[in-house]
Amino acid sequence: MCGIVGLLVKEPELRESLGALVVPMLLGMSDRGPDSAGLAVFTELLENCNSTGVVPSITRKYSLYIGQHQIDWTEFTHNLQQIGNAIIKENGNHAIVVSDCEPNLLKQWIKQHYPQLHILSTGQTIDLYKDAGNPAEIIDRYQFGLLTGTHLVGHTRMATESAVTPAHAHPFTAGEDFCLVHNGALSNPYSIRRQLEPQGIQFETDNDTEAACRFLEWRMREGDDLETALQTGFEALDGFYTFLIGTKDKLALVRDAFACKPAIVAETDDYVAISSEFRSLAHLPNIKHARIYEPAPEEIHVWMV
Amino acid sequence: MDGLTRSNDLTFDLAQMPLRDVNQFLHHNVESGQKITILNPDGAHNIAVGLDAPIDLDIAGHAGYYAAGMNKLANVTIAGNVGPGVAENMMSGRVHVRGFASVAAGASAHSGLLVIDGDASLRCGISLKGADIVVGGNVGSFSGFMAQAGRMVVCGNAGDALGDSLYEAIIYVRGDIKSLGADAQLQPMTDTDYSTLEELLTKAELTYSPQEFKRIASAKQLYHWNANAHQEY
Incomplete structure (x- = not known):
């Protein structure tokens, strides 16, 4: 079991309270994932690190x-x-x-x-924090409540298939401004690795989620858009999963064909909130008037900033 | 106190007290016919599991996993949506979900009635053992999987592999069926089917005509090992 959360704010004023809104979401999912936690936040502006007043495009x-x-x-x-x-x-x-x-x-x-x-x-926009340990302590340590930005993905982990270490915690990343969190277990991560490694793609852990993350990012570098990559993923990635993916300007959610792992979405004019379970969305503002739904198996849901 | 409120009506607020205390009260301290309301369920798991008295229980919001599981005798109404396994293993009584239900609604339920006004996700009525389930909307794939007894009414559409490996349960579907599971087949409607539907739709306060429904039941080809089937079964 694991918990996933995601939040994308449509109302610019809410960007300042992105972290404050997501902390109760992550805490609510800590029963589902008590051994590690992590979060990737997509921020608005890249700071300048030199004295020229212009941010070089390579930054x-x-x-x-x-x-x-x-x-x-x-x-x-x-x-x-x-x-x-x-x-x-x-x-x-x-x-x-x-x-x-x-x-x-x-x-x-x-x-x-x-x-x-x-x-x-x-x-250019992603900041990532993850560690092994109690999610509440991790949330406090990095002061997730103070984070600001346009959208984020978070995860609480209950390891089932590889070690509990900071590197095995989610989100996993590949390429730039791309991350993925996963609830479930893949049955063919090694065949995915054997497909990717000859192309020079290096893995950092033996975790199944890393295979999914690198596979999807590889598809996008090969020219697929996010939706096409996810569609290809339905064929290539075998096992149980709810995946939540963050890119520079999008959040995407998919579930396996059997909907083995949960996901629920609450959408208002101001935000889209995603979680494994409703209990970690119950505190959100105006939740009583949100459109709440469970994504169907193999449906691709993408939200733009 | 107004004229409509009986003296023994009770309200519990889950924002104010632990669910375990509420469930223990519901197990040991209720009176027959008592009306009880639970506020701020907020998706908590196991709300009102194991009830065994004829009470009216309202859950004023969304419930999490296993809401009203193992229900016996009680009449439970959930104002919002429910997570996986609502009314799983229900023994009797009635559970009514006003919103939608996640996976495995009514799993293994032995008797009683489960009504879901919205959609039910995958595996609705899996291993059904005698209860009745009425879904106002659609049901997801693998609904009625290995259902042994009881009746399922689906007013919307059904997903893939409906009624896979059915035993004696009967499924009625008003809309489209994406695909039937192994050994499930469409069968002609009989007078008994029409009266069953009339009864269940009335109980669920739905106004569809029984004439609009199709009957799915077991072809019973999986009941006996067939040595001549090239080991297919």
Whole structure:
């Protein structure tokens, strides 16, 4: 069992309270997933990290998992100046680096000079936090209640098929500004891996969800739009799943052909909220007048920012 | 107190007290005919499971998993939607969902009546053992799977594999059937079927004509091992 939550705000004023709205949603799903939790939030603006006043188009944000390691960020920024500028924001055992370095160069540089850091996400809008442990503590540690942005996806995990570690927590990411959370279990993740690895796609864990995440992102890099990638996923991904996917400007939800795992949607003029169960939506504003429905199996639901 | 309120009417607010306390009260302290209301259900699981007295219970909102499961004698009305397994293993009484029901509504129910005004998701009436289920809307795939006894009325459409491996339960569908499951077949309506539908639709306060429904029942080809069927069954 796991819990998934998603929230996309249509009313711009609500962007300021995105995190505050989602905290009770995640807490409500912590019974379904008491061993790990995570969240990816899509923010509005990329900050500038140099002194020119213009944000270079190469600028990206990187969410990093630090764990127990001590990092001297002044030294990090100083050393990085050989290849570019960066600003760092620490949050618990995570940090967000905004840098105008070429992304592949920066990733290689981090791998070489700071192998103890793990890059959780890359993109222009995504910030990602995840860890093993009690969801309530994780929510407090990173102050999810203060997060702002246009949309987010969250997850509470009850591991069934691979280890409980920070890296196995959801969301999983691939490429840029792309993440996926999963409730369920896939039966063919290894055949998906064997299909993707010869194309140079590298996996970081043995988790089944990572296979789905990398498969869908690979389809999109090959030219599929999100809907087509998801349609292809129905054929390629075998097993039980409710997937919730976040991209720069979209949330998408799909369920397997047997609807083995739950999902419920509440939609008002102001927001779209998605959860495994209604009990974590009950607190939302104006919920009594929301349109509430359960997506049918193999229906593709996509909401735009 | 107004003239309509009886002295022993009770209201519980789940925003104010734990569900476990409410359920224990419902198990041990109710009087026959008592009217009880539960406020702020907010999707909680196991609301009013294991009732065993002829009370009228209103749940004023959406309920979570297994609402009114194992019901005996009670008349339960849920104003909103329900999660998986509403009225599962019901023994008698009546459960009425005003909204929609998630998967496995009425699973294994032995007797009594389950009415769902909206749609029911997949596996509605799975392993039904004698209860009646009336769904005002559509039912999802695999509904009536291995249903052993009882009657299901679907006023909308049915999904894939309706009535797969049916035993003696009878399913009536007013709309389209996407596909029938193994050993389920359309059969001619009889006078008994029309009167059954009349009775169940009336109980569910629905006004459709029994003439609009089709009957699905078991072809009984799976009842006995057939050594000549090339091991298909």
